[in-house]
Amino acid sequence: MTDNDPARAAGGGWSLVFMAWVLVTAATLGSLFFSEVMAVPVCVLCWYQRIAMYPLVVILAIGLFPYDKDVVRYAGVLAAIGWLLAIFQVLLVAGIIPEKIQPCVQGIPCSETHVSLLGFLNIPVLSFLTFTLTGILLLFAHRMKPS
Amino acid sequence: MNRKTLFVSVAGLFVLVFVMLTLIYQNYQGSLQGRSANANQSVVERQGAPIKGPVDARVTIVEFFDPACGTCADFYPLLKKLIDQYPGKVRVMMRYAPLHSGSDQVVKMLEAAHLQGKFWPALELLFKNQPRWIVNHVSQPMRARGILNGLALDHKKLDTDMNQTSVTQAIQQDVKASQVLNVRATPEFFVNGRPMPSFGFEQLSELVKDAVADAY
Numbered sequence: 001m002t003d004n005d006p007a008r009a010a011g012g013g014w015s016l017v018f019m020a021w022v023l024v025t026a027a028t029l030g031s032l033f034f035s036e037v038m039a040v041p042v043c044v045l046c047w048y049q050r051i052a053m054y055p056l057v058v059i060l061a062i063g064l065f066p067y068d069k070d071v072v073r074y075a076g077v078l079a080a081i082g083w084l085l086a087i088f089q090v091l092l093v094a095g096i097i098p099e100k101i102q103p104c105v106q107g108i109p110c111s112e113t114h115v116s117l118l119g120f121l122n123i124p125v126l127s128f129l130t131f132t133l134t135g136i137l138l139l140f141a142h143r144m145k146p147s
Numbered sequence: 148m149n150r151k152t153l154f155v156s157v158a159g160l161f162v163l164v165f166v167m168l169t170l171i172y173q174n175y176q177g178s179l180q181g182r183s184a185n186a187n188q189s190v191v192e193r194q195g196a197p198i199k200g201p202v203d204a205r206v207t208i209v210e211f212f213d214p215a216c217g218t219c220a221d222f223y224p225l226l227k228k229l230i231d232q233y234p235g236k237v238r239v240m241m242r243y244a245p246l247h248s249g250s251d252q253v254v255k256m257l258e259a260a261h262l263q264g265k266f267w268p269a270l271e272l273l274f275k276n277q278p279r280w281i282v283n284h285v286s287q288p289m290r291a292r293g294i295l296n297g298l299a300l301d302h303k304k305l306d307t308d309m310n311q312t313s314v315t316q317a318i319q320q321d322v323k324a325s326q327v328l329n330v331r332a333t334p335e336f337f338v339n340g341r342p343m344p345s346f347g348f349e350q351l352s353e354l355v356k357d358a359v360a361d362a363y
Binding site: 021039 | 150151152153157159162164168169172173192331332
């Protein structure tokens with residue numbers, strides 16, 4: 001609990017970054033399972049979110065061994081970009097942003113969802129939750145940085 | 148040391164779970180496909196849908212297609228070749244799956260042309276001229292209609308038929324069937340109710356070869 005203790009603070013930071021890594025790795029494999037195994041079509045917005053998500057698996061892992069507190073900076077930017085894209089798509093699916101301005105032209109509308117867990121967890125919402133949680137974890141890891 | 152062990156075991160666990168879920172899913176899909184292969188027949192085919200080839204052929208290739216789909220146009224020569232390759236034994240049935248935006252209007256034109264017995268020439272014309280009426284993967288119904296002006300048919304009737312209930316109902320039935328059959332991309336083929344194991348020219352040819360061997 002004592003942020004003043006540098007060793008303990010670094011340990012807490014490591015755990016948080018590790019949890020973020022577990023999260024993004026699960027999300028990455030999950031998205032690959034949807035598209036490659038279940039053959040769910042991937043819309044353009046989903047690809048943009050993947051571009052932000054997939055590198056996190058590698059970047060966070062590198063930042064863990066040895067623990068590099070600066071990994072939060074590199075990963076944080078990607079998580080922020082992914083979060084913005086995810087919230088855009090969630091609003092699109094919810095119909096708050098009109099379909100007209102959606103960038104999908106390949107015959108796969110981004111406002112169409114294919115997988116729904118528990119009635120509301122579609123893929124864009126999962127992506128949004130993942131980026132949000134990742135961002136929070138990284139933020140806390142950043143706060144733990146011994147000054 | 149502890150952290151490394153933790154990391155490696157979690158990573159290993161991820162890979163293991165992914166592979167296991169993949170195998171389970173594929174196994175499940177496989178059993179589903181085998182069971183529904185023939186039960187599906189009534190959903191796969193629609194009476195009155197456009198047919199090419201002998202009516203009494205025992206092998207039916209059903210294609211769910213979008214006139215704006217480039218791959219559908221690429222498959223068209225192969226379909227003609229398959230009909231010729233097994234004379235009297237293979238026919239092709241076309242069903243609408245207008246996935247591109249704007250295509251819903253274009254398939255209405257095709258179905259209206261079908262009422263005048265001009266489905267195939269209309270389809271060939273649209274396939275051949277795809278770049279002229281599809282802009283950035285979006286169908287332009289007005290342009291498609293312009294291209295169909297080149298056909299010898301009753302154009303006034305075509306325009307009124309487009310919005311006739313029998314036309315919209317036929318298309319609706321196809322769209323519903325495509326949803327039941329999980330058609331998410333075009334073209335999707337069913338040969339006597341059996342889908343392709345994986346996508347490709349070769350796979351379709353093989354499937355037809357097997358179906359002909361089974362039926363004759």
